[in-house]
Amino acid sequence: MRDGEELAALVAAHDLVLVDFYTKGCTLCQSIEPVLGNVARATDAVVALVNPREDLPLIEEYAIRSVPTLVLFEDGEAVARLAEGFQGTESVVDFVERRGIEE
Numbered sequence: 001m002r003d004g005e006e007l008a009a010l011v012a013a014h015d016l017v018l019v020d021f022y023t024k025g026c027t028l029c030q031s032i033e034p035v036l037g038n039v040a041r042a043t044d045a046v047v048a049l050v051n052p053r054e055d056l057p058l059i060e061e062y063a064i065r066s067v068p069t070l071v072l073f074e075d076g077e078a079v080a081r082l083a084e085g086f087q088g089t090e091s092v093v094d095f096v097e098r099r100g101i102e103e
Contacts, residue, residue: 018072020069036049
């Protein structure tokens with residue numbers, strides 16, 4: 001995705017969207033890409049990647065302080081975020097399935 005307009009359209013079109021905010025050259029971001037493919041296959045979430053440097057207002061809008069930051073959208077609203085560096089498939093699938101709710 002290139003910008004906030006594309007992101008907004010994607011989020012509006014799907015019930016559950018997991019967005020990875022990343023930057024080029026980030027090794028953690030590169031290492032989480034295969035995990036996101038696994039998450040897309042294991043959950044009902046649509047997975048998208050967005051480089052907030054391509055649309056700087058996204059950094060403020062979604063409070064991106066580090067990359068990778070995963071933001072989960074449900075019914076058009078950001079409901080959870082995961083910004084703890086690299087996470088394995090099981091952790092991210094659990095995050096999506098729980099919708100970020102802490103037990």
